[in-house]
Amino acid sequence: MAPRLWIMTTFSGANINPLHRQRVKGREIVVTEESRLHLVWIHNRIFVKPLPQYLLSQAFWKTFLEEGSDRAGYRQSPLCKAATGFLRTYRYLIQHESDFHIAQQDHLRLVPKDTDWPSFCRFIAELGHIDDAAVSKRYCYGELRLTRLNFYAPLLLRKFHFEQVHGQYGDFFGRLYGPILFAFAVVSTILNAMQVALAADQLEASHWEAVWHVSRYFSIFSLVGAAVISSWFISLWLWIFLDEWIYTVRRKLEKKREAQGTSC
Incomplete structure (x- = not known):
């Protein structure tokens, strides 16, 4: 390696x-x-x-x-x-x-x-x-x-890991709780917002115009908010990942040029 x-x-x-x-x-x-x-x-x-x-x-x-x-x-x-x-x-x-x-x-x-x-x-x-x-x-x-x-x-290395530091199942699965809970919260927010939007259509038929507007716009706001937050987290992760790779490749090329200059 x-x-x-x-x-x-x-x-x-x-x-x-x-x-x-x-x-x-x-x-x-x-x-x-x-x-x-x-x-x-x-x-x-x-x-x-x-x-x-x-x-x-x-x-x-x-x-x-x-x-x-x-x-x-x-x-x-x-x-x-x-x-x-x-x-x-x-x-x-x-x-x-x-x-x-x-x-x-x-x-x-x-x-x-x-x-x-x-x-x-x-x-x-x-x-x-x-x-x-x-x-x-x-x-x-x-x-x-x-x-x-x-x-x-x-x-x-053709191995599952370099060094296993988690001796218990709870420690291993504990690392997955955060991402799973985040995904569950986003999906729940989207489903609840869609449910509110569908229920708002029934309120319109009942002539509850003020409640219909609040429910309709709040459901749209929730959907957009969930999409923006999810996109922000994904974009942040991609930016950190790409930034590290760009820095790594740049350092690799600098070392290569230094080695070529020394050999000359």
């Missing part, structure tokens, strides 16, 4: 909110040990994989990256690129000392407890030279919305 992630999110590895911004947005930081869920968010939750101790070791990087770069094909191995991209995400997650303190909270432990802020800053500063060519394709993007991943999963 990685080559097609540009469909779902901004084509930028820096599209990652620091931890304090996650709190500002009302998101709960949930620890996960699954790399595929790292920086995936849904509603008020975002999943973050803790930073392993060995990735903070200078000796580890010198042994497996610098010295290992002489070994045939090692530096370009998928595992090496994935580790480099994963580490780069923490450059954006922890940008301030407040982010560092959040990461070290006991219920999170995203960063090892024995790591201090000055040494972490020195280590992260050395990651500024990492570009997209040195990381796996997944880490050329930042945060991913789980609802979009689940929406496109049947097309791209």
Whole structure:
């Protein structure tokens, strides 16, 4: 799915909110040990994989990256690129000392407890030279919305969903209540307005002219109002959908032009 992630999110590895911004947005930081869920968010939750101790070791990087770069094909191995991209995400997650303190909270432990802020800053500063060519394709993007991943999963993964977060039937069907109730309310309003219009014709025969005018015009107003509101919601959804696609395609073309300019 990685080559097609540009469909779902901004084509930028820096599209990652620091931890304090996650709190500002009302998101709960949930620890996960699954790399595929790292920086995936849904509603008020975002999943973050803790930073392993060995990735903070200078000796580890010198042994497996610098010295290992002489070994045939090692530096370009998928595992090496994935580790480099994963580490780069923490450059954006922890940008301030407040982010560092959040990461070290006991219920999170995203960063090892024995790591201090000055040494972490020195280590992260050395990651500024990492570009997209040195990381796996997944880490050329930042945060991913789980609802979009689940929406496109049947097309791209041949699976019903990317990650099932609803463990109960009630949670699953609860997402459908809003649209169903809205459709039911619109249909009920239209039917009631039509019923009032038909009843108004009988009032005309009874010479209740004032009541007939009120009923007639109110039924027409209700029908037009229901049509306008429904059209507005549909148009708003289409506008948001198309606006996101236009922005996504524009970013994709910009990245393509930048890559062509760099190669030249």
